[in-house]
Amino acid sequence: MAHFDHLTEKVLRGFASRTSRRNVFSVLGGFLAGAAALPLLPVARAEGPEANGSDPNSGVLSPRYSGNPQDPGDATKCDYWRYCAIDGSLCSCYGGTVTSCPPGTEMSPITWIGTCSNPADKRNYIISYNDCCGGVPWGRCACQNNQGDRPLVRPSNNNEITWCFGTKSQSYTCTVALILGVAIDQK
Amino acid sequence: MRTSILRATPMAIGAWFAASACGAEFPTPLAPDRVQKIETLPAKYPTTWAWLNYAGDRIELRNVGSDSREVKAQLQARDSSTLLVADKRPEVYVADTVWSRGTRGTRTDFITIYDTHTLNPIGEIVLPGGKRALITAQEGMITFTDDQRMAVVFDFTPASSVTIVDLINRKVLGDVEIPGCSLVYPTGARGFSTLCSSGNLLSVRLDAKGAVAGRSETKAFNPLDTDPLFTASTIVGGVRYFPSLHGRVQPVDMRGDEAKVLPDWPLVSAADAEGQWRPSGWQIVAGDEQKLLYVLMQQGAHEGSHKDPANEVWVFNTVNKTRVKRLRLVRPGSSISLTHGTEPLLLVQAGERLDVYDSREGALIRSMDLPGLHTRLQIEPLR
Amino acid sequence: MIGALVTAAAVAAAADDQVGAAPAGVANQQLAWQHWTLNCQGCHRPDGSGTDQTAPSLKGTVARFLSVPGGREYLSRVPGVAASALSDADLAEVMNWMLWRFDKEHLPADFQPYTAAEIGQLRTRPLRLEASLVRAALLKKADESTAH
Numbered sequence: 001m002a003h004f005d006h007l008t009e010k011v012l013r014g015f016a017s018r019t020s021r022r023n024v025f026s027v028l029g030g031f032l033a034g035a036a037a038l039p040l041l042p043v044a045r046a047e048g049p050e051a052n053g054s055d056p057n058s059g060v061l062s063p064r065y066s067g068n069p070q071d072p073g074d075a076t077k078c079d080y081w082r083y084c085a086i087d088g089s090l091c092s093c094y095g096g097t098v099t100s101c102p103p104g105t106e107m108s109p110i111t112w113i114g115t116c117s118n119p120a121d122k123r124n125y126i127i128s129y130n131d132c133c134g135g136v137p138w139g140r141c142a143c144q145n146n147q148g149d150r151p152l153v154r155p156s157n158n159n160e161i162t163w164c165f166g167t168k169s170q171s172y173t174c175t176v177a178l179i180l181g182v183a184i185d186q187k
Numbered sequence: 188m189r190t191s192i193l194r195a196t197p198m199a200i201g202a203w204f205a206a207s208a209c210g211a212e213f214p215t216p217l218a219p220d221r222v223q224k225i226e227t228l229p230a231k232y233p234t235t236w237a238w239l240n241y242a243g244d245r246i247e248l249r250n251v252g253s254d255s256r257e258v259k260a261q262l263q264a265r266d267s268s269t270l271l272v273a274d275k276r277p278e279v280y281v282a283d284t285v286w287s288r289g290t291r292g293t294r295t296d297f298i299t300i301y302d303t304h305t306l307n308p309i310g311e312i313v314l315p316g317g318k319r320a321l322i323t324a325q326e327g328m329i330t331f332t333d334d335q336r337m338a339v340v341f342d343f344t345p346a347s348s349v350t351i352v353d354l355i356n357r358k359v360l361g362d363v364e365i366p367g368c369s370l371v372y373p374t375g376a377r378g379f380s381t382l383c384s385s386g387n388l389l390s391v392r393l394d395a396k397g398a399v400a401g402r403s404e405t406k407a408f409n410p411l412d413t414d415p416l417f418t419a420s421t422i423v424g425g426v427r428y429f430p431s432l433h434g435r436v437q438p439v440d441m442r443g444d445e446a447k448v449l450p451d452w453p454l455v456s457a458a459d460a461e462g463q464w465r466p467s468g469w470q471i472v473a474g475d476e477q478k479l480l481y482v483l484m485q486q487g488a489h490e491g492s493h494k495d496p497a498n499e500v501w502v503f504n505t506v507n508k509t510r511v512k513r514l515r516l517v518r519p520g521s522s523i524s525l526t527h528g529t530e531p532l533l534l535v536q537a538g539e540r541l542d543v544y545d546s547r548e549g550a551l552i553r554s555m556d557l558p559g560l561h562t563r564l565q566i567e568p569l570r
Numbered sequence: 571m572i573g574a575l576v577t578a579a580a581v582a583a584a585a586d587d588q589v590g591a592a593p594a595g596v597a598n599q600q601l602a603w604q605h606w607t608l609n610c611q612g613c614h615r616p617d618g619s620g621t622d623q624t625a626p627s628l629k630g631t632v633a634r635f636l637s638v639p640g641g642r643e644y645l646s647r648v649p650g651v652a653a654s655a656l657s658d659a660d661l662a663e664v665m666n667w668m669l670w671r672f673d674k675e676h677l678p679a680d681f682q683p684y685t686a687a688e689i690g691q692l693r694t695r696p697l698r699l700e701a702s703l704v705r706a707a708l709l710k711k712a713d714e715s716t717a718h
Contacts, residue, residue, distance in 0.1 A: 147491035171290035367649025384653035
């Protein structure tokens with residue numbers, strides 16, 4: 001990931017203070033306590049701004065929904081629930097999808113993994129942020145959410161790193177968010 | 188230009204004559220620019236200039252001490268590029284990574300050596316192994332040691348190591364594996380310390396050939412699960428200060444061969460605790476020669492807000508560990524730095540602006556654009 | 571294309587990890603998988619395969635350390651293990667699960683599962699500069715003992 005917090009700081013600041021999708025619980029390894037109780041956005045609100053993108057004259061990318069009410073939100077927007085700890089560009093805007101890399105790139109098998117709360121079914125999912133590498137990097141659909149991100153001292157919890165390892169090219173393009181499974185809440 | 192006049196319509200020619208009539212006011216035409224001139228810079232730059240590293244994508248030298256605010260020069264940067272500014276000799280070093288075919292092809296990690304007077308590349312050191320850490324450019328990815336004769340480069344593959352470089356003879360001396368540890372901070376006469384995931388620091392002493400001559404580890408002091416330290420730090424009075432996510436500051440003395448962890452102290456008093464004031468941003472601390480510590484602070488902090496821009500800069504006296512000032516920023520800032528000298532300027536990156544404040548009174552003096560800053564800014568002041 | 575294949579493999583691996591008989595020293599397979607996924611898999615990959623240039627391979631290798639003196643200690647002193655965010659008990663469980671999941675073939679018949687107490691003791695001394703040398707020496711010994 002790394003590199004693009006292309007949202008301007010203004011937007012980012014407003015965004016960060018409004019959204020808190022990550023439901024962190026202490027069992028999930030080392031995240032700070034006190035974060036768990038942050039409120040989740042209502043789904044309808046998360047889908048609000050895309051009305052503009054639906055207009056073919058809007059000049060922006062059209063929204064991309066899963067079509068599954070259990071997986072709500074626009075995969076081209078930073079407030080889609082799976083992106084709760086992403087720092088990078090969204091592959092959905094580059095010819096890929098939320099789970100696939102754009103044509104001509106490679107997906108890194110080495111990734112950073114966190115958890116995000118699904119606002120529809122209220123489950124916590126284990127999400128793998130796989131970077132797509134070797135393609136054309138630029139600022140479209142930049143996204144930075146730092147829920148559960150921690151300083152580089154524990155790299156497995158850090159989103160500033162370009163997670164392009166074991167790929168032919170380590171040049172960053174964009175990031176996808178794969179569901180690995182449902183997290184069990186022990187407590 | 189001549190061609191276009193010959194081809195011009197009669198109306199345009201009329202206009203041209205009318206214009207040349209105005210030439211009466213300026214009887215002598217401007218002289219032709221016969222000389223192909225390249226600008227040069229002083230070998231030693233004033234402390235009122237600063238290097239601005241656009242998160243490793245672009246590096247710019249900017250005059251921050253004058254209302255002219257001009258760009259003095261730029262250096263090439265491709266990926267996670269980091270800058271080392273020498274004051275022992277007129278050289279600047281940029282560590283960078285490129286691929287032979289743009290974003291693909293053969294990877295090369297290298298340090299370019301620039302002459303500060305001409306900014307011509309006068310040498311390079313190729314770093315082997317394709318392992319230089321590709322991370323949003325930040326402190327700790329490269330450091331001088333051995334009185335600026337050597338550099339230590341942090342590598343991450345995701346195995347951690349460092350590459351030791353001889354900057355005088357412009358060659359790689361070797362590498363040291365530092366599993367479980369990240370980033371590098373200069374330590375002792377010739378060595379480095381690195382932050383380990385056991386919550387401690389590993390200090391490595393190097394010999395004149397860049398090989399490991401000794402090492403030590405501190406006890407665990409960095410509580411990664413509850414209140415980890417940011418990896419951003421600053422030197423005040425010879426001691427390195429790391430702020431923590433929840434608002435402590437941890438001094439570490441790295442002047443000797445072994446890092447010495449000093450007692451930590453709170454940045455946030457009980458009175459301010461209710462406002463959830465915490466350090467927040469990217470390059471969040473700066474220090475000056477009066478032993479003052481400057482920290483970007485944000486109100487209403489919550490999980491995930493630790494890199495958000497902050498509204499204030501709090502200034503602490505590191506001797507008696509008390510806050511001496513609160514500076515309210517005109518625009519929320521993400522990175523701060525102080526220029527050196529008797530009248531330090533406080534530089535604050537706020538979105539696509541670099542705001543320059545009087546560090547004593549906190550008044551905004553001037554503001555300059557940072558066009559195309561889409562990422563994090565790393566500010567490198569000059570000595 | 572490559573991306574799609576990797577994705578499919580990752581999902582399949584996640585499903586595989588949660589089936590079959592519980593290995594010794596693993597009270598809750600699902601939880602062990604979760605701890606592995608959140609703390610180890612990022613670098614060691616879903617199937618435990620790796621390279622010398624990235625993170626070392628666990629697949630078909632990791633349990634070989636148990637057959638040579640010092641190997642058992644090595645596994646719990648590797649920094650990624652020793653300094654993980656997991657409690658001693660959770661870490662012991664992940665270790666036992668991982669040995670079973672990625673290298674059943676080399677798991678000694680008399681394998682005694684790691685306990686929280688043992689892990690708690692060993693993890694206080696993480697390997698540093700010498701980690702890869704220790705690893706290479708142990709694997710060499712394991713190769714020699716297999717050859718005999």
